Amino acid sequence: MSVPAQMRRGFADFFHLEVSGSIVLLVATISAMILANSPLTETYFALWETKIGIKVGTFEFIESLLHWINDGLMAVFFFVVGLEIKREFMVGELSSLRKATLPVMAAIGGMLIPALTYIIFNADGAGIRGWGVPMATDIAFALGVLALLGSRIPVGLKVFLTALAIADDIGAVLVIAFFYTAEIHWYWLGIAALLFLLLVSFNVFKVRASYLYLIVAIGIWFAFFESGVHATIAGVLTALFVPTQPRRRPIEFVVWGREKLNELEQVGMQGHDALENHPQHVLAEALRQAARHVQSPLRRLEHTLHPITTYAILPLFALANAGIPLSGGRFFDILLQPVSLGIVAGLVLGKQIGITLFSFLAIRLGLADLPTGVSWVQLYGASWLGGIGFTMSIFVSGLAFLNDSFILQAKAAILVASVIAGIFGFLILFLTSQSQTTAETSEAAA
Template sequence: MRPLKRLVEQFLESEAKGGILLFVTALAAFVLSNSPWAQAYFDLRDVYLKLQVGDWVLKKTLLHFVNDFLMALFFLLVGLELKREILQGELKNPRQAGLAVAAALGGMVTPALIYTAFNYGGEGAAGWGVPMATDIAFALGVLSLLGKRVPLSLKVFLTALAIVDDLGAVLVIALFYTSQLNVTALLVAALVFGFALLLGALRVRSLTVYMLVGLVLWYYVLLSGVHATIAGVLLAFAIPIGRARPLPPHADGVAEDPELHEAQLELLEDAAREAQSPLHRLEHLLHPYVAYFIMPVFAFFNAGVALEGAQVGSIALGIFFGLLLGKPLGILLFSYLAVRLGIARLPSGVGWGAIAGVGLVAGVGFTMALFIAGLAFDAALLDEAKLGVLSASVTAAVLGSLLLWKTAAPRPS
């Protein structure tokens, strides 16, 4: 159990640092978009990148390259984390999974209803999916600022909640934010996905093979009209999680003889690498690139919104109150019902005040919310949506921190 706990703590620490970097790059984008260099910032997003092989050409703006290709790697990591949590992590235990699933469901349904109440029948009606999403990196970054006042069990609960929330967002994108379908490309994508599943069933361990298949899958999903990032999640579910062979006996200890100590450590490290599943290896490989490059780059290119001429209408208000009120109310209500019905239990040492605080922090919807906003709105409405996301996320982070500071302090033993 100690190695597993150490891995969880390393994961949370990595996500927390990534959240702080995400905040810095988002702030830089916001400042630039309202500075004398604003036009240069917006022009940079519209620079075209072109890849050509013979008669085949793929041409995308820098903004679309980030949102369609780099974010597919983010979604690949989301899929890997989700699969690991279901098979080996918090979501494997039915009662712990019950709480995370119930909380995530409440945190998706309630914000969508609040947003719809503001925008029913209006031009912003399509944006109901925007306030449903929680940003795991930002949320854990907020919790990291509170240090040891937040128990590990509460951080793990927020992580599991956000991962289930991400799955919900992926389903919403695939089902409701898909353009006109190209049936031929969709069938080819299905065949490629089937081939990836076959590779997983055969226990193919080469990550290079999976990434090459993933590139083909990404291209045909892009052509199909379904958002290309969904390819990342599909590929994740094909990658096997089983070990090739178990660790050698006594792998948790080292030789007491100093002369053998270093040699044995090297052997154990080699054995550990060999014993790791392809899913764990890819997850560990992707994590630093996603946390410290892909998500900050996404934030930089998507968080810029010019305040001059920006409106605060029903779209911004629906997103603001959906994230700030809908998230904590939905998470608290659905969690309470799940516990009362006996299908879930609260994390160790955590009370309802702390659950309410986590609900507020879950209102930090930055990455996925901005992503869905880009799919739901055209340029004329997108700035208003961004304003709602950014203002709600900052407010939720501040209020959630204050509430957790008072309610989530670990109980004395």
């Protein structure tokens, strides 16, 4: 299979996983909203404050369940994000300057304009720290909306939105690392640096044992947690050290595999019962292990962890964080606060303006090309979907604000803005795109 064919197959798998994951994420979000506004509301909020941890002698590491989800499990999510970023830079849509320019420029516009829009509403207020909240894009929900449109949407638009969201993730990681770190303990960062050097040595000496990387990754996570830098950053940085080269080259495996298959054929013809044929089991296991080593550690880890983050970690994060009390007219009062207005305006207006404007500039200046089969109206429709901030925006809001009332305002605004952006993005693309089948029928009639 050629590299372009592998890339198309890989993107198709990624797209379908994100789309199905968005359904699970939606169910978790609705469940959180129902629980937060039901007779179980006190139990729902108390559950996430349950203390969990370990204690050995004088050492103890105990945090609330909510912290374990937001700082622990989400580090795994960001580790997968890091793997995706590295893959995109190696062989994907960010692998060359020409290919990367459009989604990167669009992402920059989609972060800069929403942040400035938010600041307009909160320039003189206590909520100014929330400028990073409307910068994020939730890739799962954005691709989920595209999936509803089926064959109406060209592949080029799906690839563009995916690359834009990944570039957006890079921006979110940088914002978290540089602007939402309150206090730094350099001693622990020094320990993390030494552990990163250990990962470098693993790469130099071609160490491929996954469990060694896992042990060091846990150590890096703990060091970051104690350093004051958000522990999820450890996930992204650790992913960058995961090897991209397999232990065994494919052509070597083909030659070796043919020999083993011939041996397996000879052993299988000896007439032994399958349960008694020990040589057959040995050969089959050797083939299985060798086939595993043909795949790079990066691809293997991404293939293993992506479904876990999509179907378990992100839905659990939404279940724990998306519960917003809607009692009485309080919800509408919350939406009229400067923090809420800034986030809604940033996600709904800032995203579409920033993505479209910076994309136009990149193409007009000759730095990039409009994706094949994609019209300007379709790109504009996709820019609306960039305003679906949801999980990433909620995550950033938890870092930006220490005040519970601000966090509540941010969550309410993110929910409303994401719904508005999703609906308008869907309608624009639905009304301006015709399905592939209809297009082919029209061409045949002409």
